Amino acid sequence: MSETRIDDALLSQPGRLITLGCAMMASGRGEKAVALVEAALARHPDDPLLRRAAESILTHKVPTFHRDMLADQRRNRAYRLAIEKAAPAGKSVLDIGAGSGLLAMMAARAGAARVYACEADRALAATARAIVAANGFGDRIEVIARHSSALDARDDLDGGVDLIIAEVFANDLIGEGALPALGHAMAALARPGARIIPAGAAIRIALAHYRGRGASSVGTAEGFDVGPFARHAPRVVNVAPDNERLALRSAPRDLFRFDFQNDRDFAESRLCVWAEAEGGPVNGVAQWLRVELDAEIAYENAPGGGGSHWAVLFHPFDEEIAPPPGSRIAIQGWHDERRLLLAPDLAQR
Numbered sequence: 001m002s003e004t005r006i007d008d009a010l011l012s013q014p015g016r017l018i019t020l021g022c023a024m025m026a027s028g029r030g031e032k033a034v035a036l037v038e039a040a041l042a043r044h045p046d047d048p049l050l051r052r053a054a055e056s057i058l059t060h061k062v063p064t065f066h067r068d069m070l071a072d073q074r075r076n077r078a079y080r081l082a083i084e085k086a087a088p089a090g091k092s093v094l095d096i097g098a099g100s101g102l103l104a105m106m107a108a109r110a111g112a113a114r115v116y117a118c119e120a121d122r123a124l125a126a127t128a129r130a131i132v133a134a135n136g137f138g139d140r141i142e143v144i145a146r147h148s149s150a151l152d153a154r155d156d157l158d159g160g161v162d163l164i165i166a167e168v169f170a171n172d173l174i175g176e177g178a179l180p181a182l183g184h185a186m187a188a189l190a191r192p193g194a195r196i197i198p199a200g201a202a203i204r205i206a207l208a209h210y211r212g213r214g215a216s217s218v219g220t221a222e223g224f225d226v227g228p229f230a231r232h233a234p235r236v237v238n239v240a241p242d243n244e245r246l247a248l249r250s251a252p253r254d255l256f257r258f259d260f261q262n263d264r265d266f267a268e269s270r271l272c273v274w275a276e277a278e279g280g281p282v283n284g285v286a287q288w289l290r291v292e293l294d295a296e297i298a299y300e301n302a303p304g305g306g307g308s309h310w311a312v313l314f315h316p317f318d319e320e321i322a323p324p325p326g327s328r329i330a331i332q333g334w335h336d337e338r339r340l341l342l343a344p345d346l347a348q349r
Contacts, residue, residue, distance in 0.1 A: 201258050
């Protein structure tokens with residue numbers, strides 16, 4: 001913060017505080033934004049508007065899914081069981097995308113000798129340090145405010161780690177850069193024989209019928225034809241797994257599978273799978289995740305399987321169809337390291 005003079009006038013004025021704090025958050029100086037907020041609240045602890053200004057700063061550019069992840073008890077329990085089963089006692093551990101530091105603390109509590117928790121968002125890294133210290137693990141967990149791809153095994157991890165833990169998956173598994181991050185970590189940051197949690201994952205699909213509201217239609221507005229603007233509106237709809245308006249119309253199929261324990265490169269791939277209709281109207285394809293923490297412990301946000309911080313992605317058809325039971329629908333899939341495409345091929349029915 002040396003480039004900006006921090007005086008009492010700045011610390012007491014919500015507008016100036018928000019402008020500077022949000023600029024810090026947006027430019028990757030989140031730890032300085034946290035320090036700025038702490039200084040303002042320490043100076044003026046009874047000012048309610050400054051507390052709201054602090055909230056505006058500390059939530060700026062921070063994804064909202066972090067809170068939902070912490071509240072996802074099924075996810076937390078699955079990771080805890082897998083971490084304890086991996087027997088990290090005496091080992092070194094790397095937590096990729098640490099967020100609050102929860103998984104790193106699970107590893108430390110299970111006996112890990114040293115845990116490195118890397119978190120690229122500097123504001124979250126500063127908060128994770130505070131959480132780790134408050135829970136008594138400051139001597140064993142080192143929070144590193146960098147992306148895992150910027151780590152060096154020798155210089156940052158004392159030669160490498162014995163166990164890698166990661167939860168950096170988007171609703172489509174791929175969108176947050178999980179594939180290159182995990183491939184790099186196992187190739188460049190792990191010691192020989194190291195394990196990774198999760199060991200693998202699958203992108204799952206099924207024919208489905210969704211009675212909820214889809215993407216807003218674009219047609220006319222005040223007598224003008226604005227239909228071409230529809231090409232800028234996403235088709236895919238996020239649906240909660242426990243939404244009763246979403247019903248599967250076929251058995252689940254794996255569209256793509258990934259072996260994080262053994263593979264290092266996840267090349268671009270294209271394929272077609274067939275879904276067998278079970279009867280009833282079909283107006284799209286549901287896509288969700290199965291995260292396989294090890295050979296026995298898995299977490300899946302399948303429709304109808306309970307709540308999850310991950311959403312099911314519903315890919316709507318142009319028109320509703322009513323395929324007879326036993327008929328097959330082709331589903332085309334493609335992915336590279338960061339993108340997933342999915343589309344029905346109704347011409348192959």
